[in-house]
Amino acid sequence: MREEFRRRWAIPLAVVVVVIILDQITKAWIVRTLGPVPGTSRPLLGSWLSFTYVQNTGVAFGLFQNIPGFFTITSILISVGALLFYRFQLPHAQPWIQICIGLIVGGAIGNIIDRIRYRYVVDFVHVSWFPGIFNLADSAITVGVIMLAGYLLLFGEGQNGVAPPGDDALLGDLLNNDQWQQRSDRQ
Template sequence: MYYIIFVLIILLDQLTKYGAIKYLKGNQPLVIIEDFLEFSYVENFGAAFGILQNRRVFFVLVTIIVIVLILFFLKRNIYCLNKSIKISLVMLMAGAIGNLIDRVRFGYVVDFISVKFRNGYEFPVFNIADSFIVISTILIVYMVLFDKYRV
């Protein structure tokens, strides 16, 4: 089951990025919900929120290290971790690998989901992999803080 979740997340991420490249690159944003949600092609050469621009090698190395550490942690603790933490770690790895694929293939990460709020705040453009990274990180922090990650 964990492998299926892992593969599905990566496929969803890569297929949506393919769609963004094919249909959004060089075109006007596609408005989904006026003044709230649109799909807009962005090439992100940095990390979350565009920080640390043009540090490709750094991000590739850090991502590989994080993936190896998660795999090592899972292997070492497989029998004492509950299903929720395992799924969260798989989501985190899949999201990281989705963005890693972009960095290796293109030298940047394809972002395309743009959310705006009524007060004028525009959330930084993101992608499916970013969503899984953020959601899984929140879940992991919650489970660790409240000691809900063990069997």
């Protein structure tokens, strides 16, 4: 039982802890450096990249402002949902999947901490060509979701971690079916 827990949860928990620590350290540094007044900015790479302190009461990238209680509850439910999805639907032995889940849940918890602590999320990364301002937690969630979607699209692993057949045997069976041949004979 202990070995099963370690094999299934060690990597995701380690990633969650690292994401939360880095997220909270960067946010504390931003508040100390650019706060307490929102909108204070420090250019990093000319006008292309800057740190701009924002108090985000909405969701990722500043969308849907001014309903923080709703998003706190929603974030908690999404985190629990991601863990349940991992537990019951995803192949646990895949380190890639474990890292993805750790990034998603770690980012969500990082923002939940802010919502409970401040009633808003500290955002600060401002890229000139991107419309929103975000933080490390938002980045972790986004990267985790993209990595997970890419993995599932490329490898198609299902509930038991078994990839679909790599050959076209099913397609061959369908093409050799008498009904298929009769249809093609009519045309």
